[in-house]
Amino acid sequence: MLKILKYAAIDIGSNAVRLLISNIIEEKDKPTIFRKSSLVRVPIRLGADVFLNSEISAESTQRMVDTMQAFALLMKSHRVDKFKACATSAMREANNGKEVSKLILKKTGIPIDIIEGEEEAAIIAATDLHAFIDNNKTYLYVDVGGGSTEFSVIHNGDKTVSKSFKIGTVRLLNDIVKKETWQELEAWIKMQTKDYEKVDVIGSGGNINKIFKISGKAIGKPLTYFYLTSYYNMLQSHSYEERITQLDLNQDRADVIIPATRIYLSAMKWSGAKDIYVPKIGLADGIIKSVYNETVLSHSKLK
DSSP states (O other): EEEEEEEEEEEEOOOOOEEEEEEEEETTTTTOEEEEEEEEEEEHHHHHHHHHHHSHHHHHHHHHHHHHHHHHHOOOTTTOOOEEEEHHHHHHTTTTHOOOOOOOOHHOOOOOEEOHHHHHHHHHSSSSSGSOTTTTTTEEEEEEOSEEEEEEETTTTTTEEEEEEOOOHHHHHOOOOHHHHHHHHHHHHHHTTTTTTOOEEEEEHHHHHHHHHHHHTTTTEEEHHHHHHHHHHHTTOOOOHHHHHOOOOOTTTTHHHHHHHHHHHHHHHHHHEEEOOOOOOOHHHHHHEEEEEETTTOOOOOO
């Protein structure tokens, strides 16, 4: 007997807000299938407010309310059974983050869970990577966001350690990442990977997904350190306007893609990785999986 459920995840990041709707397909004596049904992304860039002014502006608050109302209607139209909304770095650090989440709940009926960096790393690590990884290998999982980047070491199929660092694309664009934070990250990566003979990187986030798509590589094949370095240098040789007109990047991608690539390259360099795999999964996928496994509190469909 086939049973199909619909779950939704809302990822409120520092660069963009996303709604992922997935079909959960259950069949007796067979593994559950998680199939993406719809993905909507709105580039609100909360981090530009918060990391510079410590709070979410009135304009961004209204855009958030409008976006969440739209997401509520989409979830209702899709007949979503369960959903969860998680906010990360920007909402976490905003002085008015809790006020904004209360306003959104009042206006849209969507409760927002503002999660800590370590919980974010754990939810991301909960994604089903087993379809993408070799259990005999060691990986450094790197999820680059606008406000923070989450790192996990995966050895023989198991996550051994996770840590969140306040190094993100929006922070880097605004030049507010301290040198000490980079040094702390370098030391952490080297410490956590030094005992492994060979490490590969797994990259997640919209920027590495875009780079992978542009590369034309087949799904499951990695990008090399050499390729990523060449692409990084090419991006830097173009102006912001040229990246939009000549390289066909969206305006909200054309600026953050450079600092994102710098983070991935740094992680590869410090771990000694020559390859980066791009399975196209992230926080929203982890939320869906965590809701299904009941490891996080979720909410029933909106009335």
